[in-house]
Amino acid sequence: MAEGNGAPSYERIDCKVEVMDTPYDRWASSQGIDVIRGFFVDDLYTMPLKWWNRLGGYGAYIMLDGTGYLDDAYVCAIPPGKSLNAQRHMFEALIYVLDGRGATTVWQSSGPKQSFEWQTGSLFAIPLNARYQHFNGQGDREARLLAVTTAPLIFNLFRSEDFVLNNSYAFTDRFSGEEGYFGGKGVLYSDRVVETNFVADATSIEPVAWTERGKGNATIFFEMAQSMMGSHVSRFPVGLYKKAHRHGPGAHVFILSGKGYSLLWPEGKERIRVDWTRGSIVVPPEGWFHQHFNSGAEPARYLALKVISRKFKLQPGKIQSDVPLAYGGWQIEYDDEDPEIRRIFEEECAKSGAEVKMPKFPWQRLT
Numbered sequence: 001m002a003e004g005n006g007a008p009s010y011e012r013i014d015c016k017v018e019v020m021d022t023p024y025d026r027w028a029s030s031q032g033i034d035v036i037r038g039f040f041v042d043d044l045y046t047m048p049l050k051w052w053n054r055l056g057g058y059g060a061y062i063m064l065d066g067t068g069y070l071d072d073a074y075v076c077a078i079p080p081g082k083s084l085n086a087q088r089h090m091f092e093a094l095i096y097v098l099d100g101r102g103a104t105t106v107w108q109s110s111g112p113k114q115s116f117e118w119q120t121g122s123l124f125a126i127p128l129n130a131r132y133q134h135f136n137g138q139g140d141r142e143a144r145l146l147a148v149t150t151a152p153l154i155f156n157l158f159r160s161e162d163f164v165l166n167n168s169y170a171f172t173d174r175f176s177g178e179e180g181y182f183g184g185k186g187v188l189y190s191d192r193v194v195e196t197n198f199v200a201d202a203t204s205i206e207p208v209a210w211t212e213r214g215k216g217n218a219t220i221f222f223e224m225a226q227s228m229m230g231s232h233v234s235r236f237p238v239g240l241y242k243k244a245h246r247h248g249p250g251a252h253v254f255i256l257s258g259k260g261y262s263l264l265w266p267e268g269k270e271r272i273r274v275d276w277t278r279g280s281i282v283v284p285p286e287g288w289f290h291q292h293f294n295s296g297a298e299p300a301r302y303l304a305l306k307v308i309s310r311k312f313k314l315q316p317g318k319i320q321s322d323v324p325l326a327y328g329g330w331q332i333e334y335d336d337e338d339p340e341i342r343r344i345f346e347e348e349c350a351k352s353g354a355e356v357k358m359p360k361f362p363w364q365r366l367t
């Protein structure tokens, strides 16, 4: 975990959850690659990987404390000019291309194959239990992918590796080899939410203003491959920060660009700080407030990968993380936050030469 700078008043607390011995844990441990646990990983680009026989490449699992065993993540690398083994599984998977250029072929047992090309920054989903294979399109360098999946949920629900990995059921209502399935065409599902099966470059896609979450914030959500998982890209400009909020487990926040930090705390308890840069990943634990800050001199953006679909909800009702505490929700408005939060932000921006553009404390009341 990266050590925080300039925040001596925030002592770290140990937030590790007990390492369980579930069917998922036993399966992950049997893969012959590292299973990274804890709260935060500082750089997925340089994280060491080991040979992963099942996939025919290199990899490492990332099972962070905040997942609530709903989801997990892994990083895998495809050797230069090679492909990974074909696979299928009864858990959902969202895939972000950390680095490289290549292609993926997806098919059902009967029906045409669909192949599409990807590059650094691409985001896509594998339709549930479809067969697929990744290919590295470059002969002189590896390709590195990040996957976030529902493997813990599914392994622990069915407790059968054979059922999860060798299941012949084809969800043709989700994917049946349709031409153009991964063509990148998008349909607006609702405000800020786009249904698409392929995003060419999450690092440059234009998000939509969403100031309810914070001054200058802009976000775009994705619903992919009829999955129960969701994702979104959030961008925040220099000198502004987003409001604190809390929600359920399993939201993997991966930093696409920029430099900053996040504060995370259970209600009434001490805050934990993680300092991040491009390549860092953190999962806020269930019910913990968390707040992300761009303290650098350049805009920052992150990609959140999670088991929250706006189309296929596991639980009915409005998403409370968007609603202010005063209205029974899970978001802390600027007026209600601890002034120490603003002080630290100003201190960090001064270090990087970033101009603070937030309104004067106590916010709108004096401006």
Ligand SMILES: [Fe+2]
Binding pocket: 245, 246, 247, 251, 284, 290
């Ligand atoms: Fe969040």
